[in-house]
Amino acid sequence: MRPFALCLWIPLSLLACGDKTDAADSASTDEDSPFGGDGADGSEGADGSTDGTDGTDGTDGTDGTDGSGDSAPRVLNGDAWCYPHSTGESAWLWVVQASFDDPQGLDTVQTFFEEGVIVSQGSTEIARYALTCNSGGSCSGSFNETADNVSCASAGSYTLNLRVVDEDDQWSAPFPVTGRQAADAGGR
Numbered sequence: 001m002r003p004f005a006l007c008l009w010i011p012l013s014l015l016a017c018g019d020k021t022d023a024a025d026s027a028s029t030d031e032d033s034p035f036g037g038d039g040a041d042g043s044e045g046a047d048g049s050t051d052g053t054d055g056t057d058g059t060d061g062t063d064g065t066d067g068s069g070d071s072a073p074r075v076l077n078g079d080a081w082c083y084p085h086s087t088g089e090s091a092w093l094w095v096v097q098a099s100f101d102d103p104q105g106l107d108t109v110q111t112f113f114e115e116g117v118i119v120s121q122g123s124t125e126i127a128r129y130a131l132t133c134n135s136g137g138s139c140s141g142s143f144n145e146t147a148d149n150v151s152c153a154s155a156g157s158y159t160l161n162l163r164v165v166d167e168d169d170q171w172s173a174p175f176p177v178t179g180r181q182a183a184d185a186g187g188r
Contacts, residue, residue: 075175082152
């Protein structure tokens, strides 16, 4: 063999002799991982799927988007009531109040977000409304009963799930509150 050809052959042969793994060798199994397989090989993944995902890509909430993350904010308490508003044009209005905490600091919670209140009746979602929060740890919102026909006459039949979101788009877990009727805007 010529010296020039030998110089080309040695590096190429080293590449050909490198580590080889095939899909069967790299497939995760229950013995390889404490979380089980990833389902890519047809076995059941940690989340019960066989779609090749193991559920740790955020689809199971491990990224905190559903309130399960250690750094996600959380709603501490809340209340929701409707009352007859008589100043100006008469209407029945809903008021929602909540207090929250965030391990990253109260000032990291967004001050306004569209879907802070999710109203449902039984298992049916009726509407979503905005919440406004401050850096002191409290939120509020209001809406007219006619906006989505969330009737004050049946206030106790509604569940209002209150949520807050921080600057990292981590949502708190929903905090369920049963609607109620009140005599005034203060909830009395």
